[in-house]
Amino acid sequence: MFFHRVKKLPADYTKGVFQTLGFKEFHEYLMLTSERRATEEGAKLLRAAIENMKMATRRYARRQNKMILARFLNHPTRETACSANGSGCCHRTSDNDR
Template sequence: QEKAGKAPGLVTDRKAELEQLDSVELHRRLSQVDPEMAAKLHPHDKRKVARSLQVFEETGIPHSEILHQQQEEEGGGPLGGPLKYPHACILWLHADQAALDQRLEKRVDDMLAAGLLEELRDFHQRYNREKVAENRQDYQHGIFQSIGFKEFHKYLISEGNCSPETSALLLEKGIQALKQVTKRYARRQNKWVRNRFLKRPGPNVPPVYGLEVSDLLRWEEDVLKPALEIVESFIQ
């Protein structure tokens, strides 16, 4: 786990207050105190712009400077600060993209079979229906931004207020959207691993051992046995 570029004692409510500002004004304020970070962030990315501005307000130090300090620590680099545990051995389970996509789609189907829709309906009725009625729903903060909720927004708000055919269509669109964002998130994770560890060799980068998991029928031969051998050798 890496340091997340956080300064201690930050007041999260201040970030929410900043996000109420107009995007242009918010970005203008950041440009005045941290032009380097402002140049990296799109003016419409209010969450990140507000976060960087909050860091400066609470610490008096530009967010970009804090990140540079972490990157310059022993074990740090262009993509972040040092790992929490310096003597790590990383086992990276990776699969062929087609196999991974199929597995992720099945995961969504399994979640639906296990009662995902019932859970979403209950959560929507308890915590989101009133916000939707007042046009103040927020899918950018807290649990509301989680993958698997906002994808079903149209289905949840229209359920019982439209024809069964329309409801079924909206449900299918939500399911397909969930599968797409899940696969997209997995791709970002793989890209991060490659950029963080595989493309920056050096004494401060821990060893990363790739284990092929495309064929689950070969789990013993391709994953379990080599993983045990790697860990045993690393410990010794």
Template sequence: MKFQSTHDERLNARVDNMLEEGLIQELLDFHEAHNKQRIKDGKQPDYTKGVFQTLGFKEFHEYLMLPEEEKNLEGGAKLLKQSIENMKIGTRRYARRQNKMVLGRFLEIPRREVPPIYELDTTDLSKWDQEVTIKAIDIIESSIANTPCKYESLTPKLHEEKSNIDGHSSNYCEVCERLIIGDKEYKIHLSSNRHKKVLKKKIQLAEKELGIA
């Protein structure tokens, strides 16, 4: 698919540009300031919280953990190269998840009120003005004026398994004491680690009160 290959090339170039702008040194400095002492204290790196979730930290972890003298050896150079490739792979995967999320949220959920969604071709940068700028302005102006747009919007593609999902329904989680909007979101919540932890804690508390544990 031409669109996907072009997108991947741009994402790879974006990572290369970040490297040229000093990404490796930033990672080394941050590791020295925030992660090195944590590891010395016997705490494992946690890439599920805060800034550590950012693309780059976990992909470069093994390289960052190398002693300084080993970073400049052949093994260190090889590990650095692999870390860079892992970051590019992670960046492409993240972009795909974003695209999938947009399509799922706006085009695959029935009965959800969303504005018309338009697709603009950004593949050829030399045609940016006619393919993106001019069309985008026309779309916005027609929306503001509440007049028909000369460009066709994307058609919702409803999956059969999602046909019964109500994007506006609300579900109350008795365990977490939270109101979850949307059947899909509620289903995701029930399988989340946060929900499971709260449930486990409440079960343990109940067993303790009953003298079971």
């Protein structure tokens, strides 16, 4: 059967659905049979996958924030209303102002 042949192939996490957020973290759990998912081992793998997905999501969000700041908000040619009129109202005084 096609499914069983594909299931035996190694996952390529650089292509397609394997790149989605969370899929890689759940791969080991998803490869378990339904009987093994119902065991303590399955529950342990599920908990680990959930925690790993949360960490990966946080890392992804941090990277996205850094990219947005670097590419759009802190771009040297970006002109804001504050910088255009010289009032300085948009300038941060510390990192806590974010």
